[in-house]
Amino acid sequence: MEKIRIILADDHPILRAGLKLLIENQPDMEVVGEVGDHSLVLEAVKIANPRVLALDWSMPGGNPVRVLEELTLKYPGTRVIVLTMHEDPAYVRLALGAGASGYLLKSAADSELIQAIRQIAKGGIYTQVPKALEVDSPGEKSLVGSKLEQLSQREREVLGQIAQGHTNQAIADRLFLSVKTVESYRARLMAKLGLKSRAELTQFSLESGLFELGKQVD
Numbered sequence: 037m038e039k040i041r042i043i044l045a046d047d048h049p050i051l052r053a054g055l056k057l058l059i060e061n062q063p064d065m066e067v068v069g070e071v072g073d074h075s076l077v078l079e080a081v082k083i084a085n086p087r088v089l090a091l092d093w094s095m096p097g098g099n100p101v102r103v104l105e106e107l108t109l110k111y112p113g114t115r116v117i118v119l120t121m122h123e124d125p126a127y128v129r130l131a132l133g134a135g136a137s138g139y140l141l142k143s144a145a146d147s148e149l150i151q152a153i154r155q156i157a158k159g160g161i162y163t164q165v166p167k168a169l170e171v172d173s174p175g176e177k178s179l180v181g182s183k184l185e186q187l188s189q190r191e192r193e194v195l196g197q198i199a200q201g202h203t204n205q206a207i208a209d210r211l212f213l214s215v216k217t218v219e220s221y222r223a224r225l226m227a228k229l230g231l232k233s234r235a236e237l238t239q240f241s242l243e244s245g246l247f248e249l250g251k252q253v254d
Contacts, residue, residue: 042153055149073095074098077103082110091104093118104136118140124236191221194211198225198234
């Protein structure tokens with residue numbers, strides 16, 4: 037029986053050790069690589085050629101959205117399951133939209149991770165947050181469009197960058213602004229849109245299509 041080859045990408049060695057022990061106790065799985073930084077993921081995949089990459093969303097060293105997009109483009113045979121603490125549906129949509137095949141909370145049971153790996157290895161999709169896959173009603177889409185009209189072009193650009201997970205400093209560098217100006221734009225966006233968190237800004241960006249604008253600005 038050919039085993040499912042898996043790379044673990046997480047910046048916490050203790051967590052990786054636990055995941056490795058769990059996975060290698062399965063008769064149909066083996067861990068073929070480990071990394072603790074987003075910047076090392078592509079090279080590890082190139083070398084080990086895994087079927088599944090278990091990717092921590094919040095590792096240092098880069099933007100998870102960019103990593104997912106590059107993986108999808110360069111190594112389409114590797115399926116990615118995102119492991120994270122973020123349970124907001126906006127993040128699920130963001131991950132799946134960038135090329136992930138699975139999305140699992142780190143609080144999930146061991147058995148659920150094993151089930152998820154097997155499912156995506158066979159070509160399926162696995163997410164713990166079913167609401168993330170629901171389609172918005174026409175009325176909700178109309179409301180999003182109405183709110184979008186309130187934003188200036190620059191506000192839309194900043195929002196698109198926020199949705200990609202960039203820090204205030206990174207956004208400032210990309211758009212040739214000061215960090216204080218970026219912070220002002222973020223506060224203004226929240227006030228105009230009636231939103232209270234980065235996750236809500238991300239969800240609005242996905243629903244409005246501004247996530248695509250964020251990719252173009254790069």
